[in-house]
Amino acid sequence: MLDDVKARLKSLGISVSSEPNSPDEVMLSFCIIKVTNHINNQTNLSEIPQGLHEIAVDMVVGEFLYTKKSMGALSVETLDFEAIVKQIQEGDTNTVFAIEANSTPEAKFNAFISYLQHNETDFVRYRVMLW
Template sequence: MYGLAKERLETFGYGLKKSDEALLKSSVRRAEEAVRNFCCIDEIPDELASITADMAAGEFLAAKKAFCPRDIEGIDLDAAVKRIEVGDTNTIFAVGEGSLTSEQRFDIFVERLLSGGKNQLLCFRRVRW
């Protein structure tokens, strides 16, 4: 999962530094725990790997914004994907780009990473006894 989250961050234009490894590993653990707890499962299936990686990337970027905002200045949200359609799933990443500041766009982007896959998680959710 660490490798997927790292690749995801690189697609956003963030180059992972050696000093970022501990934070990314922690973000991956938190994302994996969130998925396992939400779905009441012990192992994360392959179908949820990309969603978990997105959640880890969102956790990482949120922490970076809070503690090291200069590190994320290189992320270009203008070049981010605005819309992805796969089957009946439609994901919009950049909304109202003309009226929002870059910080607001970043916050929306991180929120989408953190919660964008909740519908897919529902398919794997089990009842806890």
């Protein structure tokens, strides 16, 4: 999953250090473990199903970016949000980003992080009952 997370971050224009034991590598590993445990706890499964892989990657990216911002290690003002679309529609699912054209970079960043972190409705299909 680490390679997919790095590729997703790169596609967003965010570079991370690839050196072993660098702060980025350690933080990404922690975020992967955290998100994996969260999904496993919500679904009662021992591994992430293939159908949730991309959601897990986005959740890791969201967690990573939120942590970096919280630590002051990410400058939100330097991120380019012009490419983020306002509305996405796939079949009967419609996602609208509540981002005004004149909103601050921080507001755009927070809306994007919220999108990346998803909600538990994505897990419902994979949830199993334990007795």
